[in-house]
Amino acid sequence: MKTKTPWHSGKMICVAVFFIAAIVTLVAIAIVQNKPLEQKYKYGIVLDAGSSHTAMYIYEWPAEKENNTGMVGQRHKCKVKGKGISSYAREVAGAGRSLAMCMEEAKQCIPAAKHQDTPVYLGATAGMRLLMKQDRNSAVKVMEAVQQTLQASPFSYQGARIISGQEEGAFGWITVNYLGKNFQKAAGTMGALDLGGASTQITFVSKETIQSPDNAMEFRLYGNDYQVYTHSFLCYGKDQVLKLALEKKLKSADTSLEDPCFHTGYSEDKLFQKVFDSPCVQAVSTDAMNKSFMHKGSGNFIECQNSIKDIFNFSQCKNSQCSFNGVYQPPVEGTFGAFSAFYFVMNFLNLTGQSLADTKKGMEHYCQTPWNTIVENHPKVDKKYLAEYCFSGTYILTLLENGYNFTSENWKDINFIDKIEGSNAGWSLGYMLNLTNMIPAEAPDTPLMPHGGFVTLMLFLTLFLLILLFLGYTFLGRPSCLPPKEIV
Ligand SMILES: Nc1nc2c(ncn2[C@@H]2O[C@H](COP(=O)(O)OP(=O)(O)OP(=O)(O)O)[C@@H](O)[C@H]2O)c(=O)[nH]1
Numbered sequence: 001m002k003t004k005t006p007w008h009s010g011k012m013i014c015v016a017v018f019f020i021a022a023i024v025t026l027v028a029i030a031i032v033q034n035k036p037l038e039q040k041y042k043y044g045i046v047l048d049a050g051s052s053h054t055a056m057y058i059y060e061w062p063a064e065k066e067n068n069t070g071m072v073g074q075r076h077k078c079k080v081k082g083k084g085i086s087s088y089a090r091e092v093a094g095a096g097r098s099l100a101m102c103m104e105e106a107k108q109c110i111p112a113a114k115h116q117d118t119p120v121y122l123g124a125t126a127g128m129r130l131l132m133k134q135d136r137n138s139a140v141k142v143m144e145a146v147q148q149t150l151q152a153s154p155f156s157y158q159g160a161r162i163i164s165g166q167e168e169g170a171f172g173w174i175t176v177n178y179l180g181k182n183f184q185k186a187a188g189t190m191g192a193l194d195l196g197g198a199s200t201q202i203t204f205v206s207k208e209t210i211q212s213p214d215n216a217m218e219f220r221l222y223g224n225d226y227q228v229y230t231h232s233f234l235c236y237g238k239d240q241v242l243k244l245a246l247e248k249k250l251k252s253a254d255t256s257l258e259d260p261c262f263h264t265g266y267s268e269d270k271l272f273q274k275v276f277d278s279p280c281v282q283a284v285s286t287d288a289m290n291k292s293f294m295h296k297g298s299g300n301f302i303e304c305q306n307s308i309k310d311i312f313n314f315s316q317c318k319n320s321q322c323s324f325n326g327v328y329q330p331p332v333e334g335t336f337g338a339f340s341a342f343y344f345v346m347n348f349l350n351l352t353g354q355s356l357a358d359t360k361k362g363m364e365h366y367c368q369t370p371w372n373t374i375v376e377n378h379p380k381v382d383k384k385y386l387a388e389y390c391f392s393g394t395y396i397l398t399l400l401e402n403g404y405n406f407t408s409e410n411w412k413d414i415n416f417i418d419k420i421e422g423s424n425a426g427w428s429l430g431y432m433l434n435l436t437n438m439i440p441a442e443a444p445d446t447p448l449m450p451h452g453g454f455v456t457l458m459l460f461l462t463l464f465l466l467i468l469l470f471l472g473y474t475f476l477g478r479p480s481c482l483p484p485k486e487i488v
């Protein structure tokens with residue numbers, strides 16, 4: 001005779017059945033309860049008022065996840081027609097009006113119900129820094145004009161200001177690392193190289209203690225401390241540097257100039273004013289300003305590079321090492337994202353993934369190509385941009401190699417990038433993240449496991465228990481609460 005163990009008792013089996021039924025119900029409730037709610041989005045607008053033009057960026061992010069890295073993305077970009085706001089010094093109202101079309105686009109792009117909760121910021125960079133030096137009064141008026149336009153919009157106006165070179169560098173670094181989700185990775189961060197029209201920035205994390213306070217920034221982000229080196233070179237953006245280079249070559253009595261940085265066959269009558277209208281170059285007399293010179297190309301990369309080296313001062317350095325013009329810079333470290341004109345120019349020249357030696361060969365070949373061939377090969381490219389690629393590419397090479405001290409070994413660490421995960425690399429995203437406190441100092445609490453993982457685990461456990469029950473039933477006999485099997 002078999003002895004009845006408590007496990008064999010029908011009551012126990014029934015209890016087990018109810019127990020499992022309860023678990024199944026629990027899991028079902030957990031699934032329904034934890035189903036992600038319909039995503040609610042928030043929006044933010046940043047106007048990047050650069051020296052050459054203004055761009056408006058609309059960012060969006062899921063309302064519940066604003067503190068998680070990488071959650072904010074670019075929803076829309078609008079390029080303001082015409083030049084940068086600093087070009088409106090003599091007609092300041094035009095600066096405000098120039099933004100109207102993009103603000104209209106923003107109204108269409110962001111749901112009306114969200115307009116008044118959407119912050120709008122404007123940050124002006126090197127063009128306005130230069131205007132501030134040249135004509136403070138007009139600069140203030142330009143900023144007032146853009147402020148008025150933004151305040152008249154339905155969005156929540158949060159300020160229009162000229163940002164510092166350090167901020168521009170640091171926020172560009174925050175943007176690329178936020179988008180690359182690098183703040184929570186052990187692999188470390190990526191340096192940022194930004195080449196604008198009027199200034200250029202270099203920003204990276206250095207192991208070396210930063211020897212000059214002006215170049216040091218400290219951040220605590222997602223629970224990690226970062227010591228960042230940053231420097232912004234005013235007048236070393238691609239448009240201002242062309243003026244610096246021409247200034248070096250031009251004498252006020254010259255009626256023509258042969259320039260190795262422009263293609264053979266290129267010839268354009270230019271006003272002295274075009275070169276000398278900036279605080280980056282030495283002033284000349286009004287008489288001289290109204291004269292013109294014939295700008296002719298001779299297309300020679302090596303000669304062009306030698307002429308560009310003249311605009312850097314490599315001789316004085318008060319610290320252990322410098323980039324140029326006596327500016328302290330520790331040795332470059334890690335990988336870099338190079339964006340804005342670094343990307344526009346190197347991408348056009350097809351020189352984004354090459355060794356330093358091949359990049360130089362590519363430049364040599366490009367610069368010596370006659371102007372009519374260049375025009376024939378690129379019928380759709382704006383002639384102003386087209387004429388300057390030899391100069392700009394040579395400047396970029398010289399700045400990176402001779403200025404920042406990149407070598408043929410670490411050249412491959414420079415990634416020429418336009419966008420990361422659909423968002424443009426630039427200071428504007430980092431600026432907004434900072435002002436909306438969206439990058440916490442400490443890592444936000446995260447659930448033990450993601451929603452999908454939790455549901456899968458619960459289902460798996462339930463299934464496991466059901467199998468156990470089935471096995472128990474098969475091997476240990478039927479419970480007494482079920483009707484007995486008919487004996488044949
Ligand atoms: N080739 C090319 N050049 C461009 C393009 N867009 C802008 N540029 C030029 O590249 C340079 C840098 O452009 P941006 O990064 O927009 O410069 P910015 O923000 O106006 O200037 P900063 O205030 O100095 O930052 C300028 O000389 C622009 O005229 C483009 O699509 N193609």
Ligand SMILES: [Ca+2]
Nearest residue numbers: 050125196340
């Ligand atoms: Ca810029």
